[in-house]
Amino acid sequence: MKITVCIGSSCHVKGSKSVVDTFKKLIEENNIADKVELGGTFCLGNCRDGVCLDIDGKIFSVTPQSAEEFFISEVLSKAI
């Protein structure tokens, strides 16, 4: 599974760094680094609804607050 988090200006201001940190922490805690590839990109074309991320071609919106819950439902359940 490939997750690309937007690190461009709009998403950066809305907390992309915090989202990335949450994801990194959860990937490590769940020991799924071999199953989930995390990357960054400068724009996913949906700046109004940042923080944007792309999972295998599908665009999602998260916030630093919803990042953990999102990871559990959208990533963890599918990656394991």
Place this chain on the structure above:
Amino acid sequence: MRKFDTKVQHLKYQVLREVAKEAWDDTLLENFLDIPKIIVPGDEPTMRCCVNKERAILSERVKMAMGGTRENPNNIEVLPMACDKCPASGYEVVADSCRNCLAHSCEDSCKFGAVYFDHDHRAHIDKDKCKNCGQCAQNCSFSAIVKRERPCMKACKVKAISAEGGKSASIDNSKCIQCGACVYKCPFGAITDKSYILNVIDMLKKSNDGKSRVYAVVAPAIYSQFKHAKLGQVVSGLKALGFHTVVEAALGGDMVALKESRELAEKGFLTTSCCPAFVAYIKSQVPDMLPYVSHNFSPMVEMAKFIKETDKDARVVFIGPCTAKKGEAKLEKSKPHIDEVLTFEELQALFDSREIELEKLDEDCLDNASYYGRIFARSGGVSEAAAQALKEQGIDFEAKPLVCNGIEECMKALLVASKKLKAGQMPEYNFIEGMACLGGCINGAGCLTHSEVKNKMEVDKYGKEAMEKSIKDAVNAVMV
């Protein structure tokens, strides 16, 4: 007109805008010969002796807007027909102003015996003896002695322009550092920078199929430009042109600051490498200093390289105040990363070719870099950033910068440093910050408006608005 400092810039802009309009419509090849007539439509001349000459020169400008002379590697070119062959005879006595006085302070002040008098006691200067020191002019009580100097040659501190035998200006490519000082200073617009807007339009059009994405990397000096709109509106305008997104070159500046400060601590003596005109000067005139030039990329290339690592289908266009960047982009080491370079002047023409009114757009966001990356745009900024980067990385090394503001200061510093280092002595500084333009990039030739002081205040303000307060935080935020 309010968008530019000079009427020459405005004329260049009109040509660029018309060329761009035709290019968007795919009609350039049919219509480029008609562009001079669009700009000068009537039968009466508006600038020169006759309307035919105006149009002939405009045809040359159209050629420059379409990339200029292919076989000339220099991005700065003379338009011989536009050159007014200004007098370049050095110090001369203005006959009407010389009062034929008794004091003859001009003669007394001349150490070379170059001042003589005719039977009316009127002063003259013997060109063979005159060394152009200017003492006579300074000492004349009637300001009767003037220096006849071509504005291009006066602007060119590296002495790359000559005008032998009263001919049109000519540029020695081996000396030219492509800083563009002559471009901005020629009152006839007879020296100009080649434009690659057609390549950019082509890239933007091709990206419509979704197979590539064109990124605009904008120089931090942009904050002092396009003052008829807000920066966020400029970002929206770029996206309206078809750019996929806009990224701050200043973030590349943050990345460079971390690397360059480490290199400084390792080597013990370094010169900056972010100003391509400064680096070009070292290459051609002070090659002894080449080993001391930072091996890091400039913020422009560093940022472009990073973007391409995150998106393999990315095309990167740098947009800034600099004509020398056009040359840097063509260097073998930059080529894989940077696809094209535009100046702010050219960007304004692009906006208007698509009738994009920045003032009416919503404000988008541009905020990745730190204060330190952003102040690379003004003199002293790189030194400040390097010192901060050493501190943030916990490197125990004291940077002792010598800030060289403008190519003249750079030339002096390089000469002294090269002599000392050759003699095995360490200068009292260990970091030469070189900026070819006075004030730094904020006063670059490709700016819409030029002001060393006002633009510095603007860039400092922009720096302070950055969300990230440290260099490391700004860089870490994009290292996924």
